[in-house]
Amino acid sequence: MYLPRLLRPRVVVSAHCDLPCGVYDPAQARIEAESIKAISEKYQASDDPEFRTRSLIIKEQRAELVKHHLWVLWTDYFKAPHFERYPHLHGLFNEATKLAGAGGAKGVADPAVAEQLLMKIEEISKIFWETKQS
Numbered sequence: 001m002y003l004p005r006l007l008r009p010r011v012v013v014s015a016h017c018d019l020p021c022g023v024y025d026p027a028q029a030r031i032e033a034e035s036i037k038a039i040s041e042k043y044q045a046s047d048d049p050e051f052r053t054r055s056l057i058i059k060e061q062r063a064e065l066v067k068h069h070l071w072v073l074w075t076d077y078f079k080a081p082h083f084e085r086y087p088h089l090h091g092l093f094n095e096a097t098k099l100a101g102a103g104g105a106k107g108v109a110d111p112a113v114a115e116q117l118l119m120k121i122e123e124i125s126k127i128f129w130e131t132k133q134s
Contacts, residue, residue, distance in 0.1 A: 024077040026125040029069035029096075032062045033121055036105045037114035044109065056109065063106035066117065067097050073128065086127050096120035 036059055043055040074093045083089050098104055099117040 024073060024128075026069070026073060026121060026128050029066050029073070030118065030121045030125065032065040032069065033100070033105070033114060033117045035059075035062045036066070036100075037111050037118065040105075040109045040111040040114050044111065059109060060106050063100045063104075066100040066105070066121075070097050070100065070121075070124070073124065077128070078131070082127075082131055085131075089124075089127060092120060092123055092127075096124060 039055050039059040039062065043052055043059070046052055046055070070093060074097075078089065096117065099113065099120055100106060105114050105117050
């Protein structure tokens with residue numbers, strides 16, 4: 001009987017994200033997406049097979065990082081009130097992660113696809129900063 005009372009938290013706190021604000025930022029995904037675009041442009045401009053192979057490997061790594069950073073925002077930062085206020089947010093994240101995935105920037109070396117990914121990340125970023133103001 002005494003043990004449960006002893007283990008009960010003395011102070012209960014709540015937050016809208018896993019850690020105090022300031023640790024999440026869509027800029028991480030944007031920086032990686034900018035790298036994907038730059039790599040895709042350099043890939044298209046080169047005829048060197050070794051360079052092109054290395055470019056594809058690095059581009060795919062960057063695409064995985066974009067997906068990771070987006071998923072962290074989607075699952076750890078944004079909460080139910082955000083999705084209620086921005087009902088298109090789930091779809092926006094889905095579109096962005098698909099653009100970073102095998103059917104998008106990870107699967108092709110097309111700067112236009114990377115630009116589409118950057119535009120989706122910018123939309124997410126705009127919503128992110130709006131939520132930080134409230």
